[in-house]
Amino acid sequence: MYDEIHKFKADFFKALAHPLRIQILEQLATGDKSVNEIQSLIGSExxxxxxxxxxxxxxxxxxxxxxxxxxxxxxxxxxxxxxxxIAKQIFNNHLAKTVNLLDQMKKENK
Structure with a gap:
């Protein structure tokens, strides 16, 4: 049973593992759209x-x-x-930690 759940999760995240697919999902998060609408909003072929x-x-x-x-x-x-x-929040958290680390490094090098 747990193997099936882990496989589902792995397959699910593999399906999300492409920048264009993430962009498409972000567009669909704002409402239903046709291929042409998505294409126009994303600026992709x-x-x-x-x-x-x-x-x-x-x-x-x-x-x-x-x-x-x-x-x-x-x-x-x-x-x-x-x-x-949640993915965006995680990214922002990592970014904030990186900025703080860079600020500390700048202070140490002065």
């Missing part, structure tokens, strides 16, 4: 966005709904938004 959405769909992180001739993407689980926020 449509094929690259489509490829990354395919990975996210395969891992059940996003879901696509056909609306006319477009597919509208959304987050499968709204907890993804919290996960992205």
């Amino acid at each position: 449509g094929s690259a966005v489509s490829q990354q959405l395919t990975v996210l769909r395969a891992k059940n992180i996003v879901v696509g709904t056909k609306v006319g001739n477009r597919v509208i993407y959304s987050l499968r689980d709204p907890m993804i938004v919290k996960l992205l926020d």
Whole structure:
């Protein structure tokens, strides 16, 4: 049972392990969007966005709904938004510690 949970977690984080996929998720955190909307907001080629959405769909992180001739993407689980926020907080914590360390080093070198 625990092996299945660990495998799920590892696969989940692998699916998030690409900068463009993170950007896509951040855009979808603000609301549902089409490939063209995501592409425009991110400033990336449509094929690259489509490829990354395919990975996210395969891992059940996003879901696509056909609306006319477009597919509208959304987050499968709204907890993804919290996960992205926590990741940002962790980054900020590391950054703050690095800035403090640099400040200490500057003081020592004076």
